[in-house]
Amino acid sequence: MSLLDRFKKREPRALSRIISYVENREENYRKVLSTLYKDTGKAYKIGLTGPPGAGKSTLMDSITEILVNDGNRVGIIAVDPSSPFTGGAFLGDRIRMQNLSSNENVFIRSMATRGSMGGLARATKDVSMVYDAYGFDYILIETVGVGQVELDIVDAADTVVVAIVPESGDVIQAMKAGLMEIANVFCVNKADREGSDRVISELNHLLQLKRERADWGYPVIPTSAVKKEGIDLLIKAIMQHKDYLMESGRFKANRKEQIRKDIIEHIRTMLSANIEDQLHSAETFENLLEDIYNRKNDPVKTAMELYDRHYSKK
Amino acid sequence: MSLLDRFKKREPRALSRIISYVENREENYRKVLSTLYKDTGKAYKIGLTGPPGAGKSTLMDSITEILVNDGNRVGIIAVDPSSPFTGGAFLGDRIRMQNLSSNENVFIRSMATRGSMGGLARATKDVSMVYDAYGFDYILIETVGVGQVELDIVDAADTVVVAIVPESGDVIQAMKAGLMEIANVFCVNKADREGSDRVISELNHLLQLKRERADWGYPVIPTSAVKKEGIDLLIKAIMQHKDYLMESGRFKANRKEQIRKDIIEHIRTMLSANIEDQLHSAETFENLLEDIYNRKNDPVKTAMELYDRHYSKK
Numbered sequence: 001m002s003l004l005d006r007f008k009k010r011e012p013r014a015l016s017r018i019i020s021y022v023e024n025r026e027e028n029y030r031k032v033l034s035t036l037y038k039d040t041g042k043a044y045k046i047g048l049t050g051p052p053g054a055g056k057s058t059l060m061d062s063i064t065e066i067l068v069n070d071g072n073r074v075g076i077i078a079v080d081p082s083s084p085f086t087g088g089a090f091l092g093d094r095i096r097m098q099n100l101s102s103n104e105n106v107f108i109r110s111m112a113t114r115g116s117m118g119g120l121a122r123a124t125k126d127v128s129m130v131y132d133a134y135g136f137d138y139i140l141i142e143t144v145g146v147g148q149v150e151l152d153i154v155d156a157a158d159t160v161v162v163a164i165v166p167e168s169g170d171v172i173q174a175m176k177a178g179l180m181e182i183a184n185v186f187c188v189n190k191a192d193r194e195g196s197d198r199v200i201s202e203l204n205h206l207l208q209l210k211r212e213r214a215d216w217g218y219p220v221i222p223t224s225a226v227k228k229e230g231i232d233l234l235i236k237a238i239m240q241h242k243d244y245l246m247e248s249g250r251f252k253a254n255r256k257e258q259i260r261k262d263i264i265e266h267i268r269t270m271l272s273a274n275i276e277d278q279l280h281s282a283e284t285f286e287n288l289l290e291d292i293y294n295r296k297n298d299p300v301k302t303a304m305e306l307y308d309r310h311y312s313k314k
Numbered sequence: 315m316s317l318l319d320r321f322k323k324r325e326p327r328a329l330s331r332i333i334s335y336v337e338n339r340e341e342n343y344r345k346v347l348s349t350l351y352k353d354t355g356k357a358y359k360i361g362l363t364g365p366p367g368a369g370k371s372t373l374m375d376s377i378t379e380i381l382v383n384d385g386n387r388v389g390i391i392a393v394d395p396s397s398p399f400t401g402g403a404f405l406g407d408r409i410r411m412q413n414l415s416s417n418e419n420v421f422i423r424s425m426a427t428r429g430s431m432g433g434l435a436r437a438t439k440d441v442s443m444v445y446d447a448y449g450f451d452y453i454l455i456e457t458v459g460v461g462q463v464e465l466d467i468v469d470a471a472d473t474v475v476v477a478i479v480p481e482s483g484d485v486i487q488a489m490k491a492g493l494m495e496i497a498n499v500f501c502v503n504k505a506d507r508e509g510s511d512r513v514i515s516e517l518n519h520l521l522q523l524k525r526e527r528a529d530w531g532y533p534v535i536p537t538s539a540v541k542k543e544g545i546d547l548l549i550k551a552i553m554q555h556k557d558y559l560m561e562s563g564r565f566k567a568n569r570k571e572q573i574r575k576d577i578i579e580h581i582r583t584m585l586s587a588n589i590e591d592q593l594h595s596a597e598t599f600e601n602l603l604e605d606i607y608n609r610k611n612d613p614v615k616t617a618m619e620l621y622d623r624h625y626s627k628k
Contacts, residue, residue: 030614037612256603259613264589266617271585271625275578289570298351299573300344303580311585311625 015134022126036133043132045139047157054163055189058225060142066235067138068105075131076108079143079153121152159241163187166195171202185237191222216244329448336440350447357446359453361471368477369503372539374456380549381452382419389450390422393438393457393467435466473555477501480509485516499551505536530558
C-alpha cells in the first residue's frame with residue numbers, strides 16, 4: 001500500500017512521514033501538496049500566541065482535551081522559533097506526550113527550524129494543510145513568544161487567541177506589538193493571580209474603540225489553564241467567532257485571501273530559486289561582483305538592471 | 315545645502331534623516347542607496363549576538379569606549395525584534411544615551427520593527443551601508459536574543475562575536491542553535507561568576523574539531539563588561555580575526571558573497587511587488603481563487619502555472 005493510501009486511512013506514521021517530506025522540501029513536495037489539496041477544507045484552524053510564560057502549552061492541552069472529548073480529531077502544531085535557547089518545545093513535547101499523545105485522535109508536531117527566513121511560517125502553513133487533508137477537525141497552532149515570524153504564523157489561522165497573564169507587565173505596551181490587529185479572542189490566563197482584574201479592565205479599555213467599529217465583540221476570557229477553569233468559556237468564544245466568520249461571509253473571504261498569499265509565496269519561492277540559477281550561470285556575474293566590490297558599480301543599480309533584463313513584463 | 319551635502323559633512327541630523335528615509339522605504343530610497351554606495355567600503359562591521367541576559371549592551375558599550383578612545387568613529391545598530399514585550403531596546407537606549415551619545419564620534423540607532431518578514435535584516439544591512447558611507451570606522455551590530463532573524467542580521471558582519479554567560483545553561487544545546495556556524499570569536503561574559511570555567515572548557519571542547527579543520531582559532535575570551543575586564547583582549551581577538559580575513563583573502567570573498575546576496579535580495583523585493591501587481595491586474599485571478607476555495611483547483615498547481623506563464627526564462 002502506498003504512503004498516500006496509508007495517509008488516507010489515517011495511519012499516524014504515514015502522516016509523520018508526509019509532514020517530514022513537506023517540511024524538508026524534498027523533491028516534488030509541491031506535487032504532494034497539490035495532490036492533497038482536494039481533501040482539505042474541513043479543518044478549522046485556531047492560533048494561540050502571547051508572551052513567554054503565558055501558559056500557552058497548558059491552555060492548548062486543556063482546549064484539546066475538551067475538543068477531543070466532544071469527538072473531534074485535533075492536530076497540534078507547536079512552533080518555537082526561539083527554542084534553541086529555551087529548549088521549550090522539546091521539553092514541552094515530552095510532558096505533553098504523556099497526557100495527550102496516547103489518544104489516537106490527537107497528533108502533535110513541534111517545529112523549531114532554523115531554515116531560511118520565512119521558512120518557518122511557510123512550513124507551518126504546509127503542515128497545517130497536510131493536517132487538514134488527513135482529516136483533523138481542529139488544527140491548533142501555538143507559537144511561543146511574539147515576534148514577526150510568530151505573527152505571520154498565527155495570521156494563517158481562522159481564529160487567533162492571544163493569551164496574556166497578569167504578570168505580563170504593561171498591557172498597552174504588549175498590545176502595541178501587533179497583537180491587537182491579529183487577535184480575535186483574548187484570554188487572560190492565570191486569572192486567579194493578583195492583578196488579573198486590572199489587566200482585564202486595561203484590555204477592555206483598549207478594545208473599546210475596536211469594538212465600536214467592528215461587528216465582532218473581541219471577548220476577553222479569564223482562564224486558569226492549570227486548574228482547568230474558564231476553558232469551556234474560551235472554547236465557546238472561539239466557536240462564536242467561528243459562527244461569526246461563517247455567517248458574515250468573512251470565513252470565505254479570509255480563506256481566499258490566504259490562498260492568494262499562498263500562491264504569491266509559492267511563486268516567490270520558485271522565483272528565488274530561479275534568480276540564483278540565472279545569476280550563477282551568468283558568466284559576467286562574477287565580473288559584476290568584482291566591479292561592485294571595487295566601487296566601480298553598485299549593487300542596487302545592478303539589481304535594478306538585472307531585474308529589467310530578466311523579469312520585466314513580457 | 316542639500317541633505318546629501320550635509321550628510322557628507324557628517325551632520326548627525328542628516329544621517330538620522332537619511333536612515334529614516336531608507337528604513338521607511340520612501341520613494342527612490344534605492345537611488346539614495348545607489349548614490350551612497352561609492353563612499354562605502356571603509357567601515358569594518360562587527361556583529362554581537364547571544365542569548366538574552368548575556369550582557370550584550372554593556373559589552374557593546376565597553377567595546378565602543380575603547381574604539382572611540384583610539385580615535386575611531388563608531389556607529390551602533392541595536393536590533394531587538396522582540397522588543398515589544400521586553401522593551402529592552404528603548405530602556406537600553408536611554409541608559410546608553412547618557413554614556414555614549416554625548417560623544418560626537420558615536421551614533422546609536424535602535425531598530426525594532428514589525429514590518430514585513432525579512433524586512434528587519436534588509437533594513438539593518440541598508441542602515442549599515444548608510445553608516446559606512448557616512449564615514450564610521452567601525453559598525454557594531456547588536457542583536458538581542460537569538461532566532462533566525464538575528465542570525466541573518468549578524469551574518470552580514472565581518473566578524474561575529476557570540477557572547478554567552480555562565481548561567482546560559484547547556485552550552486551544547488545553545489550552540490546547536492546555529493551560533494557555531496556564524497561565530498568567529500566567543501566571549502564568556504560575567505566570567506567572574508560561578509560556572510564560568512566549566513562553560514569555557516565546554517566551549518573549548520566543542521570548538522576542538524572546528525579549530526582542527528580551520529585556519530582560524532576561534533578564540534574564547536572571558537570578560538566582565540560591567541567591570542570592564544577582558545574587553546581589551548576581546549577587541550584584540552576581533553582585530554586578529556580582521557587581520558586573518560584580510561591576509562587570507564576571505565574578507566574580499568565574504569564581502570563579494572554579501573554583495574551577491576544583496577543583489578538577489580533586491581531583485582527578490584522588486585519581483586515580489588511585481589507578482590502582486592500582475593496578479594491583482596489579472597481579471598481571472600479572482601475566479602481562480604474562487605475555484606481553489608471550492609477545491610476545483612489547487613494553489614500549488616496554480617502557482618506553478620502562473621510562474622511558467624509569467625516568469626519562465628525569456
